[in-house]
Amino acid sequence: AGDAFCRDCFRAFYVHKFRAVLGKNRLIFPGEKVLLAWSGGPSSSSMVWQVLEGLSQDSAKRLRFVPGVVYVDEGAACGRSREDRAKTLTDVRQILQTLGFPWPIVTLEEVFALPPSVLRCSAQDPVGTMGTYKVAVDSFLQQQRTLAAEGLRGSPSSAQGEEQPSQPCTQDSQDPVGPPPAAQTEALSQLFNSVKTLTAKEELLQTLRTHLILHVARTHGYSKVMTGDSCTRLAIKLMTCLALGRGAFLAWDTGFSDERHGDVVVVRPMREHTLKEVAFYNRLFAVPSVFTPAVDTKASEKASIHRLMEGFLLRLQAQFPSTVSTVYRTSEKLVKAPRDGCAAGPRCLLCMCSLDVDSADSATAFGAQTQDFSQTPPPTPRAKA
Amino acid sequence: QSRLGFCRSSPGCLSLALLCRGGAELLFDGVKKHQVTLPGQEEPWVIRDLLVWIKKNLLKERPELFIQGDSVRPGILVLINDADWELLGELDYQLQDQDSILFISTLHGG
Numbered sequence: 001a002g003d004a005f006c007r008d009c010f011r012a013f014y015v016h017k018f019r020a021v022l023g024k025n026r027l028i029f030p031g032e033k034v035l036l037a038w039s040g041g042p043s044s045s046s047m048v049w050q051v052l053e054g055l056s057q058d059s060a061k062r063l064r065f066v067p068g069v070v071y072v073d074e075g076a077a078c079g080r081s082r083e084d085r086a087k088t089l090t091d092v093r094q095i096l097q098t099l100g101f102p103w104p105i106v107t108l109e110e111v112f113a114l115p116p117s118v119l120r121c122s123a124q125d126p127v128g129t130m131g132t133y134k135v136a137v138d139s140f141l142q143q144q145r146t147l148a149a150e151g152l153r154g155s156p157s158s159a160q161g162e163e164q165p166s167q168p169c170t171q172d173s174q175d176p177v178g179p180p181p182a183a184q185t186e187a188l189s190q191l192f193n194s195v196k197t198l199t200a201k202e203e204l205l206q207t208l209r210t211h212l213i214l215h216v217a218r219t220h221g222y223s224k225v226m227t228g229d230s231c232t233r234l235a236i237k238l239m240t241c242l243a244l245g246r247g248a249f250l251a252w253d254t255g256f257s258d259e260r261h262g263d264v265v266v267v268r269p270m271r272e273h274t275l276k277e278v279a280f281y282n283r284l285f286a287v288p289s290v291f292t293p294a295v296d297t298k299a300s301e302k303a304s305i306h307r308l309m310e311g312f313l314l315r316l317q318a319q320f321p322s323t324v325s326t327v328y329r330t331s332e333k334l335v336k337a338p339r340d341g342c343a344a345g346p347r348c349l350l351c352m353c354s355l356d357v358d359s360a361d362s363a364t365a366f367g368a369q370t371q372d373f374s375q376t377p378p379p380t381p382r383a384k385a
Numbered sequence: 386q387s388r389l390g391f392c393r394s395s396p397g398c399l400s401l402a403l404l405c406r407g408g409a410e411l412l413f414d415g416v417k418k419h420q421v422t423l424p425g426q427e428e429p430w431v432i433r434d435l436l437v438w439i440k441k442n443l444l445k446e447r448p449e450l451f452i453q454g455d456s457v458r459p460g461i462l463v464l465i466n467d468a469d470w471e472l473l474g475e476l477d478y479q480l481q482d483q484d485s486i487l488f489i490s491t492l493h494g495g
Contacts, residue, residue, distance in 0.1 A: 004469075042491070275460075279407065280464075283406075291407065291408055298411060298412075300449075301449075
């Protein structure tokens with residue numbers, strides 16, 4: 001970024017960015033249940049930490065939503081042994097227990113148990129407009145004042161319903177009783193081994209993980225999922241998705257909010273923080289994280305499209321420090337195609353985006369010739385990518 | 386600054402703490418902290434020299450994942466006594482006895 005910060009200013013800057021991204025987008029309503037997707041890695045750990053700190057501030061600035069944290073054990077996809085996975089889980093549990101939110105831990109093997117309903121886009125609640133948001137906040141504050149006046153205020157979180165973030169939530173932890181059945185682990189292992197390229201493995205892992213997390217969100221009543229994607233990661237993701245042929249969906253893949261699933265919206269509050277800022281913050285303020293090897297650990301630079309893009313962007317960034325932010329700013333300009341509701345058009349089973357097909361075949365010479373422009377309505381505008 | 390415990394083996398030698406985080410430790414057999422002693426030499430030790438030394442003496446595997454050219458691979462942060470090395474001259478920073486050099490890999494996701 002080119003600016004030097006002292007420790008305290010850096011902290012203020014970092015926290016301010018997090019709150020500003022949430023405040024600017026106004027998508028998270030007071031009292032809403034938000035599931036934090038925590039991988040143990042630095043970005044999502046930082047995100048969880050910001051939420052934790054944000055919840056404990058004085059009431060004027062306090063974050064007002066109700067969080068839970070989900071951790072997915074992906075050891076089977078990476079070929080980790082049972083012992084290694086158990087050891088990581090011990091570290092994970094230690095951290096989760098201190099948070100005071102509900103913390104389901106799920107294993108990737110549970111994808112085999114997902115109902116087919118995860119592949120269906122559910123009816124979408126209308127996204128709140130500015131007016132609705134303001135009304136919701138006002139009524140929430142009014143509710144709090146009433147409770148205070150009636151002397152019913154116990155812990156500051158009592159207005160948030162049954163969730164009590166200040167209490168340890170071991171009963172709500174939903175920890176699986178034991179390690180997953182070996183047959184499932186084996187099946188998952190085989191699935192990933194049968195995928196020939198690292199690129200495809202990474203995409204598969206991402207897809208399965210997303211479905212699993214969304215399922216957890218739905219079954220526990222969470223309407224939002226927060227992921228820790230940083231600015232750097234999203235810039236890399238944008239270029240990678242282009243290379244993978246996902247140009248039409250960049251706005252959903254890299255934007256602040258991703259509503260493709262209908263009832264659960266994925267938001268990315270860390271999108272203005274670079275990986276460098278995250279690493280410094282975590283180091284200076286001792287944010288706990290758990291390092292877990294992944295499918296691409298120690299992969300060479302040319303092992304997958306993801307790795308290639310990462311190497312390309314980071315190397316460019318080293319010489320031209322505005323590279324990442326330029327790519328990021330471009331991603332902010334992407335427009336989502338107007339949604340006609342979930343019924344319109346078939347969707348991809350894997351990524352749940354509307355299929356990017358042009359049924360009128362207007363791009364080919366044949367299609368253009370046979371089109372009768374006086375009769376057909378103008379084509380619906382596509383996402384500008 | 387007072388330095389507790391100094392290098393005794395030879396004049397001009399440096400005692401440093403090298404730390405690895407964020408996945409970088411995987412390239413060092415999982416060892417997160419190395420206490421090293423660099424021998425005295427004609428020219429003062431700078432980070433550039435240290436990297437060469439690390440590659441030769443500490444890196445257990447896949448040097449290209451840690452070092453590229455004469456610097457660290459892009460994506461690996463270097464902190465000297467908890468300050469960004471960019472503020473201290475990067476490769477040209479002159480090492481001092483008892484310095485703590487931290488390498489954080491940001492390449493590992495999360």
